[in-house]
Amino acid sequence: MKLGLLLKNAFRDSRRDRSKLVLFMSSIVLGVAALVAINSFNYNLVNDIDNQAKSLLGADLVFESNKPFQEDWIKVMDSIPAEKASEVALLSMAYLPQQSQSQFVRIKALGGGFPFYGKLLTEPENVDFQKEKTALVDDGMMLQYSAEIGDSIKLGQETFVIGGRLKNAFGSVDLGSGFAPTVYIGRESLAATELIQPGSLVDYSIFLKTADDFNPDEWRDSKRDDFRDNGMRIQTVEGQKENLQQAFSSLNNFLNLIALVSLLLACIGVASSVLIYVKNKVKSIAIFRCLGMNGNEAFLIYFIQIFVLSLVSVLIGAAIGSGIQMLLPIVFDSFLPYEVDMNMSWRAIGEGILVGSVITLLFALVPLIRIRNISPLRTLRSSYEEEQGKFDRLEWGIYALIILSIFGFLWSLTGNIKDAGMFTGGLLVAFGILFGVAKLITFIVRKFFPRNWNFIFRQGLSNLYRPNNQTRTLIVSIGLGTAILTTLFIIQGLILGNVGAMGAGNQANTILFGIETKQKDELAEITRNYDMPLMQETPIITMDLYGWKGKTKQEWLADTTRTARRWAINREARVSYADSISKNDKIIAGEYTSRVEPGDSVFVSLGESWARSLDVDLGDEIVWNVQGALIKTYVGSLREINFRSMDTRFFILFPLGVLEEAPQFHVLVTKTPDAETTAAYRNEVVQKFPNVSIIDLGSILVTLNDILSKLSYAIQFMAGFSILIGLIVLISSLFLSKYQRINESVLMRTLGAVKKQILRINMVEYGLLGALSSLTGIFIALLSSFLLVKFVFELEFAISWLPILVIFILVTLITILIGLANSREVVNKPPLEILRNNG
Amino acid sequence: MILEVNDVSKVYKSVNRSLTVLDEVNFVVEKGETVAIVGASGSGKTTLLGLCAGLDVSSFGNINLAGHNLNNKTENEKASIRNKHIGFIFQNFQLLPTLTALENVMLPLELQDRAKEAGPKAKELLERVGLGDRMDHYPNQLSGGEQQRVSLARAFSNTPEILFADEPTGNLDDETSVVVEKLLFDLNKEHNTTLVIVTHDMELAQKTSRIIRLKGGKIISDEKVNA
Ligand SMILES: Nc1ncnc2c1ncn2[C@@H]1O[C@H](COP(=O)(O)OP(=O)(O)O)[C@@H](O)[C@H]1O
């Protein structure tokens, strides 16, 4: 048959039923819209990185170290033709005398004209905070404590005047700034605070604005390893771009996954709408066949219809998607270090159209190819059924193609075969469970049908398995939507719950650190005065790894055959000593030595993971450089370290009798009974010992909550897409099946059923469907969140059932409501009209 | 000879038993003949018609239709035989609900890529069955008798050599039946078509030239009618 004739017939055939496919289209529209919006947003984001990276870094070349830069290296830097600035950053407590409040802050002491590109947003503009005794304080912190410009802030031993508000945290993302807000002071004023002591945790940076003819990247590449092996890092604008791109690509991958799931959900809607559409057309198809059309031509007539509709939907979706992307910067505001300019992204649109039409058509093909097998015999016998369950090679080929294209899409997204495979597998399992449950339910209802229940229940129940039932479609679409939503809630609740549980019962909830040896006893005294326990008092000594197994660190670094990992070698060694290990740790090899006498060999205990990365074992020799003095030790035991409690923990633990005289700080762990006591205790400690920092679990929780709620806002926005699509799939599949229900309802009404009874039957049916699918979805969510929590987040798994119960009830109610809204129309139609339309 | 049925049986197999619906049926229909296949409900008439028209496959025996052995034809080959040589009339009309009366009648010719002739021919036939003013109506805007007249027009549109009709008046009242029957035989005569009618209506059967009686899947008599 000629193409023109096929087109003509496709057109004619669709003209009276096109409205039935509008809803089917809308689910594709949304799915593609999600995909295009997310990708456009991402491309714009990446585009802007190029424009913004320079002003995010603020300089051409940045050096970072956690020790003061040494003369030799400063000489190397000075050999570069450049303008120079420097910064010293550290964490400390700040005290606001006017407000009598204390806060854990990040102090940045800046000297020179940094940033060279971009600028610090301040109020008033261009505050000169580098002049004596002036500080620039984070706007959020000032608002929190109602501090005003002109008030004081005490950092260590020095009191500063607040000269202005800092409106943007420079070069970093907004998240977590509530935990340690930034305070800028002048580099010259830092000494007066007396916060820098040997062994304090300090970050030193030097910023260079290089001359135009100097290539910072080339220079970095030639010097990077040298600097790194001496505990320094070099950053350039290019490097910054790569970091940003990496960070965004994870965000983008995650969003794309949600979009893909939405699109798949939409495709289930497509497949089921097409299936119902084809079922309604079986009679026509049989007539076509009877009049001499062959199977492939009949297939083409419907394929053309679906193809055109899909294409139109995909195009509309792409258009809407590029509109929606304008909203995304608002949603993701707190993750973005800069303002993103939104432009049309033709690449995203093209990709969305391609992925959208391929997946949609593949899903639509599954019911469409069954047209080829519809027998012309159906013209003679309306009840004639083709042989079911016959193996159709083409159908399985299409399933394979669907899986392959999902896998391909994921692969191109993540760039990782394994991740793509895992996620495809996960999707298959989820779909498998949902289909399996749907099958099981129809089977069980059929097998154990409660014959003596009342009429309404029996009718509602039997609707689950009778011809043209909606069980499978609804369970898959509602179930998948519920699963996504519930997983989100469970994980969010678990992370907060796990952190919250750290302070429960007799567990510690407050840590003081940066305590000097001479302050130790008085601080213990203060703590006891508050009736709080001294749960742990631990010394900390910072030292360098000098060498191990007979070679120095420099020799090892030069050795190309070494097995030790670079991060383990360059990691700063923060060491403690004690007569026994923490009760949270576990010795897994060797024995712990409590004390050594002068002249004895020193046996230290190492964290197992660090020891493994350094490739040392029991008995191996390790030499440490403790602020100039070399100490030779042997590995005496390995420990498994538990990170789940709010105690201090150390990869390296010395016995008593070695480090007592070395320069050191102390950590004190305690438990405060309530927030008021915490505040009073904190204020007293800060005023007496300005160098001591206090972190309490309460403020960590507040910060974490803040981060998670911002995250979940973004996730929920995306999940909203899935849910909306799920609803549309729900509505459209009910809408399509409505026509098949009309005759039945009319018949029942003719036989004397009242409207109420019919509505009740539907209520039972949709109530069952809603309940069963949300239960299945919740089950999948429990499974996936259990796996995520155990293997990705490595937290304890525990569930709070209340939100899950709420989700369950809501989903079931919505299903019933939509089901009833649909059947109202059926119920209200006069029987006569229905008979004519369905002749 | 246009239709030859040789030892044809049809057996439906279910899990635990098999049901022989047609049992070694034999007959030959010559060109221009009008044949009625009659029998009680359930005697296998529709099954036999489906086999003769190549809509179904026999369990045993073979059928020769317009020079083609249907046994060794694929579904697509049978479709094209139907399109070229066969016309159909059904008890429940089987018009495409999405096509107008005119388009329904044009369809068989269009399927043969004879779209140009299709329009005039279809109009002529619709005029002939008295529906010249209802051409643009859809099936659900037509009464049963009118729908069956459209389906008559469609059956003759591709000038078939043989026409199969399954209970053509089964769904119609007596008065309408008379009109449709008359049209059927008139058109048949005008086009000189071979006609095979399946019916349980003896009055209708008497109007043909030959009656084949079916009972329990077997031919119990096959005789000429004296007009
Ligand atoms: N697909 C089928 N499977 C089993 N039995 C069938 C099938 N189709 C028809 N039959 C049986 O074949 C017999 C003949 O049916 P049919 O040809 O429709 O009779 P008629 O048209 O003479 O009323 C009936 O008993 C019917 O039940």
Ligand SMILES: [Mg+2]
């Ligand atoms: Mg019959």
